[in-house]
Amino acid sequence: MKYKLKHQTIYTYTNAVHNYQSILCLQPLNSSKQRCENFKILIEPQPSKIFSRTDYFGNVQYYFSIHESHKSLKVLVSSEIEVLNSGVQPINPISLEEALIQYKTDNSLKINILQYQLPSEFIHWNKEIIGFAKTCLIPEKSLFEGVLELVKKIYTEFKFKSGSTNINTPLETVLKEKKGVCQDFSHLAIACLRSMGVPARYVSGYIETLPPKGKLKLEGSDASHAWISVYIPEMGWCEFDPTNNMIPQQRHIITAYGRDFADVSPLKGIIFSSGNHKVKVEVDVIPVE
Numbered sequence: 001m002k003y004k005l006k007h008q009t010i011y012t013y014t015n016a017v018h019n020y021q022s023i024l025c026l027q028p029l030n031s032s033k034q035r036c037e038n039f040k041i042l043i044e045p046q047p048s049k050i051f052s053r054t055d056y057f058g059n060v061q062y063y064f065s066i067h068e069s070h071k072s073l074k075v076l077v078s079s080e081i082e083v084l085n086s087g088v089q090p091i092n093p094i095s096l097e098e099a100l101i102q103y104k105t106d107n108s109l110k111i112n113i114l115q116y117q118l119p120s121e122f123i124h125w126n127k128e129i130i131g132f133a134k135t136c137l138i139p140e141k142s143l144f145e146g147v148l149e150l151v152k153k154i155y156t157e158f159k160f161k162s163g164s165t166n167i168n169t170p171l172e173t174v175l176k177e178k179k180g181v182c183q184d185f186s187h188l189a190i191a192c193l194r195s196m197g198v199p200a201r202y203v204s205g206y207i208e209t210l211p212p213k214g215k216l217k218l219e220g221s222d223a224s225h226a227w228i229s230v231y232i233p234e235m236g237w238c239e240f241d242p243t244n245n246m247i248p249q250q251r252h253i254i255t256a257y258g259r260d261f262a263d264v265s266p267l268k269g270i271i272f273s274s275g276n277h278k279v280k281v282e283v284d285v286i287p288v289e
Contacts, residue, residue, distance in 0.1 A: 001250040002288040003081045005206065007224070007281075009267055011073040014275030020066040022269030026077045027060040028205070029254050032084070039079040045070050057263060059256035075267060080288070083250045092234040096146055097139040100197050102233045113199035113231055120259035122167070123187050125195040128175060133192035143198070147230050147240055150192055154185050155245035167261060182243040183261055186226040189242045190260070199231040203239060204264040206253040208285045222283040224266060229257065253285065 007026055028036040043050070047064035055061050066073070094102075103113060119125070125133075136149040159179040167183065171191055174184045186202055193200040207225040227241040227248055239248045256264035271277075 001083045001208075003083070003208065003253065004078070004284075004286045004288055005081055005253065006076065006078045006284040006286075007206075007266070008074070008076045008283075010075075010280045011277055012280075013071050013073075013271075013273060013277045015273050016069045016071050017066075017073070017271045017273040018069050019272035020070075020073065020269055022064055022267060023265075024062040024064065024075065024077075024267050025055075025059055025204070025256050025264055026266050027062070027255070028079055028081055029059065029256065031254070034084055034254060035082045037080045037082075040077065042074070042076040042078075044072075044074040055263075057257050059258070059264065081253050083253060085250065089235060089238070091144050092232060093142050093144070094233050095140055096137055096143045096196065096198070099143045099233050100139075103197065103199065106233075115259060116199035116201045116231070117194055117197060119194070121262040122171075122260040123191045123194065124171070125191045126172060129171060129188070129191050130195045132175060133195050137192070137196045137198070143232055144235070144238070147193070147198075147232075147238075150189060151240045151242045152245050154189055154242040158185060160185075160243060182226045185242040186228050187260060189228050189240070193228075193230060201229045201237075202258050202260045202264065203227045203229050203248075203254060203256075204258070204261070204266070205255040206283065206285050207241075207244075207248075208251040208253075208287065222285040224255075224281075224283060225252070226261070227252070 027039050030036050041062065043064060045066055045068055048067045050062060050064035052060055052062045136153055137146045157178055160181060161179045162181060165174060165180045165184050171188055174180045174188055190200040190202060204226055206222065209222050227239060229237045229239045232238050241248050258264040
């Protein structure tokens with residue numbers, strides 16, 4: 001599959017902003033799963049400085065600053081993506097119990113997965129989350145099948161409701177109220193896995209949304225998305241989408257990997273101003289024939 005991708009963010013400020021510093025993490029990754037070409041950034045007002053770097057997790061980040069006074073900020077990124085067909089991966093029937101032994105005894109593996117087994121800024125767990133995890137992740141059972149069950153459980157028992165949570169909503173609240181968005185479901189799934197000792201990471205990106213039958217796709221109707229990646233011995237990192245109860249394939253576009261949302265926030269910055277602001281985000285994932 002090939003896509004043209006556009007992601008536009010517009011901030012409107014009540015009072016003028018005199019100084020703005022920001023980090024942007026919106027460039028799709030180049031990997032064995034996909035190719036990114038013709039990546040472009042348009043920022044208005046034009047930044048005084050902008051430069052890029054590859055972070056610890058292998059994501060491309062852009063740092064920019066604006067020193068002129070402004071009451072609105074527009075950031076538009078665009079690129080062309082080819083999602084590659086990697087074929088069907090053989091499933092390793094290793095049990096959770098056997099996997100946990102490998103995580104502890106494989107010295108070359110331990111240092112790379114430890115950060116994905118520990119609590120992080122938005123991911124921690126309590127006895128309720130552990131109890132929820134244990135209904136699917138059973139020591140004698142296939143780890144791969146257990147993750148599939150966990151993903152299905154979140155999909156069937158939780159309601160996707162935009163605006164019902166924000167980034168600071170505790171996972172305990174998400175678990176209790178059984179509603180949230182892709183960010184919440186991914187954080188919850190990762191918390192469940194890590195609570196059992198399984199390394200899991202957060203994936204930020206996009207998914208092509210399909211319009212209702214007979215309807216045209218509306219411009220700006222797509223959205224950024226989140227799912228999870230789990231390390232299973234002999235299989236490597238395997239991806240799962242709790243929001244849609246599926247294994248990501250050619251409709252998913254990867255932007256970044258991290259421990260949780262804090263590592264891969266699309267756009268975060270510091271402003272020198274007073275007053276409130278409004279933000280509008282529009283995303284288009286357009287298939288190319």
